[in-house]
Amino acid sequence: MAITAEKPPSRRGFLELLVAFGTFVSGAVMAIPGLMYMWPAAKGGGPARVEVDGAARMSPGQGVIMQVGSEAVIVIRGRDGFSAYSAVCTHLGCLVKWDSGRQEFLCPCHAAVFDKDGQVVSGPPPAALPPFVVKEVGDKVFVTAA
Ligand code: FES
Missing domain, CATH: 1.20.5 (Single alpha-helices involved in coiled-coils or other helix-helix interfaces)
Known part of the structure; x- marks a missing residue:
């Protein structure tokens, strides 16, 4: 070698x-x-059951936006209780706003209007805003993903 x-x-x-x-x-x-x-993005978000902060101080017709799980949700205080709907427009996913004067959800992207029950009044959305489960326990209000 x-x-x-x-x-x-x-x-x-x-x-x-x-x-x-x-x-x-x-x-x-x-x-x-x-x-x-x-x-794939991690499924973030908060807890699936969330207490509505300041619910006792809300006046009838008033709404607040909050996060439940990974969803933006608008909680409305009606005359006979609370209701909650997804704040994500069913057209292209913009965030809708609650107009307490008109008592309607308004989507700023394509001028859609939803009534206080989340039903489409006008505009291009193909479906109503999905509802969330609301439970009142004493003076506390909880929203749960449906
Ligand atoms: S995204 Fe709401 S109307 Fe188009």
């Missing part, structure tokens, strides 16, 4: 290695945001 001396790396070999390493790092840096985009 012959003993051979290792050849020192040539300048060309070193530069090729450097370019390959740089290409790999650049590719990895560009791929990370793409992979993060495709990775």
Whole structure:
């Protein structure tokens, strides 16, 4: 067996290695945001049963927006109790607002109008606002995802 001396790396070999390493790092840096985009988002959000903060101080006709689970929900105090509906418009997902003067939900994106029961009055939404379960326990009010 012959003993051979290792050849020192040539300048060309070193530069090729450097370019390959740089290409790999650049590719990895560009791929990370793409992979993060495709990775399923964690189901975030709060608890699925939430107490309505300040419910006792709400006057009839008033509404508040809150988060139940991962959903934005609008809770309305009516004359005979509370009701809650998803605040996400069934057309393209914009957040609707409760107009206490008109007693209607208004979607700012395409001018949709929903009545106080979440039913479509006008505009492009294909369906009513989904209701949420409301429970009154003493002077506390809880909203639960349906
Ligand atoms: S998103 Fe609400 S009307 Fe289009």
